[in-house]
Amino acid sequence: MSNKKLLLKTTNSFLIYAVVILLIAAPVFYYTCQWLYIYETDEVLLFHKGAFVNESHSNYKAADIAAWNKYNHNVTIVPDMGVTKDSIVGEMIFEAIANEKEPFRILYAPVEINGKKYTYIEKRNLVEMEGMVISVAFMFLFIIIILLTGIIWISKKSAAQIWKPFYNTLSQIEEFEIDKNNSPEFIATDIDEFDRLNKSLERLIEKNTVIYKSQREFVENAAHELQTPLALFQTKIDTLQQLDLTREQSELVGSLNKDVSRLNRLNKNLLLLSKIDNESYLDRDTIVLNDYIDKHLDFFMEQAQSKSIKINTHFINIITTKGNTALTEVLLNNLFLNAIRHNIKNGVIDIIIENNSLKFVNTGQETPLGAQSIFNRFSKVNPSSQGNGLGLAIIKKICEINDWDIRYSFTENLHIFEVIF
């Protein structure tokens, strides 16, 4: 269903009503006018005949009648045609002056002149009526149009005025994002419904913001509070491994060590995510991506060595962008480690910089990852992998706050993560 604007909708129904009324009113008006005119004409005809009878014409001689007929164009007295009572008919008669047939009303009435029966015939041209009806119709139309445009214009104006607070509220709500600190401020209105709307929206937003904040704080606090027990855990394992341990015990402590550092990483990443949420990284600097990648390439090549992964870089141009340095580093590190972690033995990683896009193309499992969920927190593709399921969520978050675009695609058995700066 296509959506229409509220104001358009109200004026539309207005317009439809007006058009319907016009369509009905026009013929009704026309026929009423015509009927009225004919009625008046008939009255006049009968009146003329009455006058003729009442006046002194009753003593006309035959010669008088001939003279009458000679000088009267519209009224003729003819010998009795057998008309017994007044009758009026409408007829089209050829009019020599106009050289065409024109509508007429003709009265046939029985009269007695000098005791002899005659028929009185009077005709009246209706052409005047047609002209009048048309000009009245034009006037009528003209007034209607002025009236309509006026009504539409005024209603539009006043509707726009009335709905203004509504549109204001609407645009503020559209811009509202719960994770940003921009609570909407609605303008005061004297319309009760809008006032109620604004107030309930305010309440809703306030409540949700509080819930959202406390949840965000909870994650940060929880991660923070975990640091101390983790520290205890770590130092005790460090102490434990100094003891004279049997092979079996050594293996256990060794794996405990792995667990605690995994736990530690997970916690650090959670802390990082909640810090990004809390806008702890607002400073922005100019960053040259190529330089950063070059600088740390050795480190990542070292990391890739145990899987004998080859890393190639193809820098077509230089990308300089604005962003938080620390976060951008985290982003690139995560992309690097992601490409290494999910790679296969003797795999390849291509890092391509072209225009404003940075691509990490790597070999890996031969099926594409579920593109929708991979950027969600704790969505792990491979449950046995060492990753904690936060790497891609962090990548996405960093892209989000910097207005960069992150995309995943899978072509020719290669996994491609692309960031558009």
Add this chain to the structure above:
Amino acid sequence: MKILIIEDEREIAQSIKDYFKTNGIQCETAENYNLALTKIDSYDYDCILLDLMLPDGDGFDILKELKAKNKTEGVIIISAKENLETRLEGFNLGADDYLTKPFHLAELLVRMQALIRRKNFKGSNSVVFNEIAVDIFSKTVAVNDIKLDLTKKELDLLLFLIGNENKVLSKSAIAEHLSGDMADMLDNHDFIYAHIKNLKKKLTQAGSGDYIKTVYGLGYKWENEQ
């Protein structure tokens, strides 16, 4: 060598104490702000390990106090707080190093040794172990006075191992030490194997003793040959 551990978690302080004891470091502990101030007033220490969140005060105030009293102890902040502002404020107030909890005791030990070396610097800054001599400033290593060509990572590893003499070092402790800021993201610590192997080879080829021992299931240990 005597150090003061200002830390309200008694067990962490105890672990540090136990770990450092075998390296001839005498540790005193203070679990709150007031006790810490009393101890700082009464004794001189080579180094102070400072937790920022204390039950009765702020670690930063201890730094201010030290400054006001013209105390020259080196201070390493050990804190669960991990953000740039806290770090910068710590350094501004005179701290020498900052270590975020949780940390490896081995890491804390080498950082402290490095700090004390810097503080007691008298013309030369070197670490000597039998026939091996490391010059910290020029970043050079010599075995029996013959210079050795080590990479930066290998040198770093060597100092870490020597500093933790006779201690079993887990792979994760070594990996985290070598990868610095990146440590939080690494999930695979196998890369240190190559570094250990190379360092071992270079040292023995230069005629040094084979001090790096592999500890089954755990990691490595720098041990003087018997």
